[in-house]
Amino acid sequence: MNASIPLVFATAAVVAVVIGCGTKPAASSQDLDREAQAAVKASFRDEGIAKTDRLNQDLGQSACSSDKPPPEAVADQIMSEARASVKWPANGMYFGDWREGEKLAQNGRGMTWTDPSTATSANGGNCYNCHQIIKAEISFGTIGPSLYNYGKNRGVTNLAAPTAQGVIEYTWMKIYNGKTSNACSNMPRFGHAGLLDQRQMADLMSLLLDPKSPVNQ
Amino acid sequence: MKTFVIGLATVLSAVGIAQAQGKTAAEGIAEYRKMLEDGNPADLFEVRGEALWKTRRGPKNATLEQCDLGRGPGVVKGAFVELPRYFADTRKVQDLETRLVTCMETLQGFSGAEIAKTEFGRGEQVNVTALATWVAAESRGLRFALPQGHAEERKSYEIGKRVFFYRAGPYDFSCASCHGEEGKRIRLQDLPMLTKNPGDGVGFAAWPAYRVSNGQMWGMQLRLNDCFRQQRLPYPTFGSEVTIALATYMGVNAKGAESIAPAIKR
Numbered sequence A: 001m002n003a004s005i006p007l008v009f010a011t012a013a014v015v016a017v018v019i020g021c022g023t024k025p026a027a028s029s030q031d032l033d034r035e036a037q038a039a040v041k042a043s044f045r046d047e048g049i050a051k052t053d054r055l056n057q058d059l060g061q062s063a064c065s066s067d068k069p070p071p072e073a074v075a076d077q078i079m080s081e082a083r084a085s086v087k088w089p090a091n092g093m094y095f096g097d098w099r100e101g102e103k104l105a106q107n108g109r110g111m112t113w114t115d116p117s118t119a120t121s122a123n124g125g126n127c128y129n130c131h132q133i134i135k136a137e138i139s140f141g142t143i144g145p146s147l148y149n150y151g152k153n154r155g156v157t158n159l160a161a162p163t164a165q166g167v168i169e170y171t172w173m174k175i176y177n178g179k180t181s182n183a184c185s186n187m188p189r190f191g192h193a194g195l196l197d198q199r200q201m202a203d204l205m206s207l208l209l210d211p212k213s214p215v216n217q
Numbered sequence B: 001m002k003t004f005v006i007g008l009a010t011v012l013s014a015v016g017i018a019q020a021q022g023k024t025a026a027e028g029i030a031e032y033r034k035m036l037e038d039g040n041p042a043d044l045f046e047v048r049g050e051a052l053w054k055t056r057r058g059p060k061n062a063t064l065e066q067c068d069l070g071r072g073p074g075v076v077k078g079a080f081v082e083l084p085r086y087f088a089d090t091r092k093v094q095d096l097e098t099r100l101v102t103c104m105e106t107l108q109g110f111s112g113a114e115i116a117k118t119e120f121g122r123g124e125q126v127n128v129t130a131l132a133t134w135v136a137a138e139s140r141g142l143r144f145a146l147p148q149g150h151a152e153e154r155k156s157y158e159i160g161k162r163v164f165f166y167r168a169g170p171y172d173f174s175c176a177s178c179h180g181e182e183g184k185r186i187r188l189q190d191l192p193m194l195t196k197n198p199g200d201g202v203g204f205a206a207w208p209a210y211r212v213s214n215g216q217m218w219g220m221q222l223r224l225n226d227c228f229r230q231q232r233l234p235y236p237t238f239g240s241e242v243t244i245a246l247a248t249y250m251g252v253n254a255k256g257a258e259s260i261a262p263a264i265k266r
Helices: A004-021 A029-043 A059-063 A072-085 A098-106 A162-176 A198-209 B002-020 B025-036 B042-054 B096-106 B112-117 B123-137 B151-164 B175-179 B220-230 B241-253
Strands: B085-087 B092-094 B184-186 B189-191 B209-211 B216-218 B263-265
Touching: A029 B151, A029 B241, A059 A072, A098 A198, A162 A198, B042 B123, B042 B209, B085 B151, B092 B096, B092 B151, B092 B241, B096 B112, B096 B123, B096 B220, B112 B123, B123 B216, B151 B175, B151 B241, B216 B220, B220 B241
Parallel strands: B209 B263
Antiparallel strands: B085 B092, B184 B189, B209 B216
């Protein structure tokens, strides 16, 4: 994203110059913001499970809707609200089955207007769309960082060890609501947005952190 | 249909071979495109589109030969690489597909509203896609040069830029989530960065395109529609302002890029 900013600014500057030469006074940036909002509101209709209320933005979505990052104070507010949103697993059940986690990671379905239901059971984790995970799967995306050896690289050799607790909590938080550590993270908020349930997130935790998971081989 | 099935098998094996040889999927697809050269199934839509342009149709039993795509009535060559643009008669910025619908309404007497409501791949929408394929093909090898002289054209660009970065929905996605950085992929699919000129025949300069994976010809309206589906947003209506504004944003950013439309895609 950062690499694109100077180019976008350059384009914006060229447009500004062109507008400056016109006969009509140029619309202000705020006017254009309002017109863009109106265009968004007028351009969509409900289809299946995808209703037009999905166009409404929360603070984080609207603050991360430009080629510039939000002001630091806004970013701080987004991150602290995200931290407050995290629900920790009942009875400290952070872990499930890495095999189920791998299936979820492979599954890219969910929440489109061609999907039948918004239930968590209808959703995949979409993980491989953006991340490398186990070595054997070569069809992985690169929008997010590689997660191969995720637990191993963080020194997790025993999930019950007190030293592992920090990494475990951080990872749960990241899956539940990735805006906790990066206000404009590209990653969906799987727990906060109701995309995955606790059991599904626990299975993904095992995939990433269980020393027996192929991720850590 | 047989051609399409053979085509699908060929691209899959081409990609398979490419992977076995350690090439990227994109290189495999590029190789497949070369192999097809004169055999892109889009040709069939192109031929059909040209016939439709010259055929008397609709309640007014007229051809589209007097349709003004921006360079004057009947001028087709070069029109595609200057769209979307502002049209004084409709007082709107229009892309290729919505402009074709305007001509089908004014010259042939079809109901533009009815066509806009028709599903992609059905009824007159099939003809709009074929016409768009032919009109685009007539500009093959030309470079994008969208006009930005009219205030409405500049406004469309600015709205398109804002829509491009608009994050919303259950996944918090915007267009920029996938197309705002250089050199990224979803699975093995390379993603063009669309905030600048992504290069000749890439991104905006490749559509309409024939999609091997589903055997369908897609115009830019359907391409954008499927982007919004994958963003988990609701359904953008045909010819809606966001779709035109995004096309203007991508088209202006692609200034100087060579058009290879109609292309062949995964």
